[in-house]
Amino acid sequence: MRMEETARTFFEACETGGGWAACAPFCHDGARFHCQADALADVTTLAAYADWMKGLLTPIPDGRYDLTAFAVDTGRRTVVATAVFRGTQTGLGGPAAPTGKTVASDYAYVMVFDGDRIAGMTKIWNYGHALRQLGWA
Structure with missing residues (x-):
């Protein structure tokens, strides 16, 4: 599978709540994860992040993404995807009882490859804005 296909398939699996089993x-085993967001401060592997995303769809069961850009930098073995996560908190399991509030949160994934698989990913996300939209902060 080409780098672009791998990144697209991973992105879809992660963003639709497939968890680590799907991702x-x-x-690579032990693929790293980094995000400068307090909500993800303890998440350091892609395995933990994929499962975190799966868990996010419990309080936001209609969570979905709108892909806004997808770029491949073959020289740097990097793929960048940008999207908007959308949904409404109607389910239980978040930091508060269901608020009925919606979120439209921009974010980017920077996926770094080693060979034909992802070795690490950085998420760029204004989590504070997203939490305020949901009524969680």
Whole structure:
């Protein structure tokens, strides 16, 4: 599978709540994760992040993404995807009882490859803005 196809398939699996089970075939074991967001401060592997995303769809069961850009930098073995996460908190399991509030949160994934699989990913996300939209902060 080409780098672009792998990144697209991983992105879809992660963003639709497939968890690590669905994402693992596209990543190296121990693939790292980084995000400068307090909500994800303890999440350091892609495995933990993929499962975090799966869990996010419990309080936001209609969570979905709108892909806004997708770029491949073959020289740097990097793929960048930008999107908007949208949904309404109607489910239980978040930091508060269901608020009925919606979120439209911009974010970017910077996926770094080693060979044909993802070795690490950085998420760029204004989590504070997203939490305020949901009524969680």
